[in-house]
Amino acid sequence: MADLIALTPCDGLLPVTIGSINLTEDVPEAMTLIAPYAGQEEAVSERLEAAHGMAFPAANRSTGKAGARAIWFGQGAALLQGSAATQELADIAALTDQSDAWAVVRLEGKSAAEVLARLAPVDLRSQVFKRGHTARCEVSHMMGSITRVGPEAFQIMVFRSMARTLVHDLKTAMAAVDARG
Amino acid sequence: MRITCPICGDRDRREFYVKGAALARPEASATLEDWHEHVNLRDNRAGETKELWYHEMGCSAWIEVCRNTVSHEIVSTRLAATADLGAKR
Numbered sequence: 001m002a003d004l005i006a007l008t009p010c011d012g013l014l015p016v017t018i019g020s021i022n023l024t025e026d027v028p029e030a031m032t033l034i035a036p037y038a039g040q041e042e043a044v045s046e047r048l049e050a051a052h053g054m055a056f057p058a059a060n061r062s063t064g065k066a067g068a069r070a071i072w073f074g075q076g077a078a079l080l081q082g083s084a085a086t087q088e089l090a091d092i093a094a095l096t097d098q099s100d101a102w103a104v105v106r107l108e109g110k111s112a113a114e115v116l117a118r119l120a121p122v123d124l125r126s127q128v129f130k131r132g133h134t135a136r137c138e139v140s141h142m143m144g145s146i147t148r149v150g151p152e153a154f155q156i157m158v159f160r161s162m163a164r165t166l167v168h169d170l171k172t173a174m175a176a177v178d179a180r181g
Numbered sequence: 182m183r184i185t186c187p188i189c190g191d192r193d194r195r196e197f198y199v200k201g202a203a204l205a206r207p208e209a210s211a212t213l214e215d216w217h218e219h220v221n222l223r224d225n226r227a228g229e230t231k232e233l234w235y236h237e238m239g240c241s242a243w244i245e246v247c248r249n250t251v252s253h254e255i256v257s258t259r260l261a262a263t264a265d266l267g268a269k270r
Binding site: 135136137144 | 241
């Protein structure tokens, strides 16, 4: 049996600091896509609340907090980050383990929204896109997920295979924003 | 061009993929002639036209978009699932 070494999606690429903006990698313990079966949305939300302490998020919103978060992840689905989803959901929702499928990074700094404005065609200013808001949207030509996790912090996700591109494009945008002062 | 996704809200056109005319699927009993018309024959109207768009980089919903081909105005959008385009079984 080969001795395999587990690497994180952004291994060797992060962390990076440019000016006052930090880009770091987040590695949730597990990520599970939860897609409630037809008519089971409320039941799923109740069991999720009982087992993980957070409701099923409404469209464009996230619930929970750092370490255990449920992020709305497209039509009829949410991604649970943190501990693996309870199997009590298995008969009322489709559960898909996506722990190794996504690169998860955290962009933090006063001008984080300005950096993302160069990569995503969505209004992410704090008066519109508040803490807990999330968007499935384009992130520099990749299909991604952006969530505001703090007053000056965003969580950005793209497919794991595109981690290097994401980091490259974010670094380029960070340098450009920093250069403008 | 901006398209209002019924789920995500106002979004840039580049997040979407366009499939083409939003047509009601012929009934199971449809003739070959009906299917020929459904697959091949299109009106090329100058004015309001209904199309199916896919929010590929967003919520993955199929959307019926009513669009004016003269002014490029997006007149209305709704989920394709609610547009009653499927034939009766």
